[in-house]
Amino acid sequence: MDLFAAIEGRRSCREFAPEAVDAAKIERILEAAAWAPSPLNTQPWKFIVITAQHIKDAIFTEAERCKAWAIEQSGWKWLHSYGLDFIKQAPAIIAVVGDPQKTGVDMFQTEGSVGYKLACAAAIQNMLLAAHALDLGSLWFTFFDRGELRKILDVPEEKTPISLVCIGSPAQASAAVPRKPVEKLTTYID
Numbered sequence: 001m002d003l004f005a006a007i008e009g010r011r012s013c014r015e016f017a018p019e020a021v022d023a024a025k026i027e028r029i030l031e032a033a034a035w036a037p038s039p040l041n042t043q044p045w046k047f048i049v050i051t052a053q054h055i056k057d058a059i060f061t062e063a064e065r066c067k068a069w070a071i072e073q074s075g076w077k078w079l080h081s082y083g084l085d086f087i088k089q090a091p092a093i094i095a096v097v098g099d100p101q102k103t104g105v106d107m108f109q110t111e112g113s114v115g116y117k118l119a120c121a122a123a124i125q126n127m128l129l130a131a132h133a134l135d136l137g138s139l140w141f142t143f144f145d146r147g148e149l150r151k152i153l154d155v156p157e158e159k160t161p162i163s164l165v166c167i168g169s170p171a172q173a174s175a176a177v178p179r180k181p182v183e184k185l186t187t188y189i190d
């Protein structure tokens with residue numbers, strides 16, 4: 001698959017078919033994640049592959065709690081229609097957990113270190129593209145309380161849950177969403 005076709009063709013999937021994802025495909029996705037760039041090659045990520053339904057159910061319950069809180073805090077009534085069933089449907093979920101101690105030289109920044117988070121984001125993008133190349137659907141999901149997710153996944157306090165990546169065969173094709181023109185997003189300094 002051409003890289004640019006993969007980038008432009010990848011979609012977020014919110015409806016998964018029930019069949020399990022082949023373990024070899026999960027391994028390929030994890031390999032792609034491990035090849036992401038990171039500050040000083042610290043590779044500040046760990047991956048937790050979740051297929052147990054009771055853990056997915058616990059994550060779903062936590063996401064529903066966060067959704068209710070967000071509606072209450074923001075008043076965004078449209079969130080009522082934002083369904084979270086894909087968490088229970090996804091045959092596999094990969095939790096990406098970052099290590100703040102492996103953030104690179106930005107640990108000395110006065111605004112706080114983000115290097116490890118950005119590296120994890122690069123790993124997540126590699127995962128999404130790898131899943132697409134393997135004809136799988138995926139979704140980058142962050143609607144959770146990090147403290148509660150730590151408890152659900154037994155993540156040590158010194159590590160940071162960054163994201164959940166839902167993976168599986170899409171139940172249906174996802175529509176493309178519009179993108180802003182590059183010229184409206186770019187400034188050149190000569």
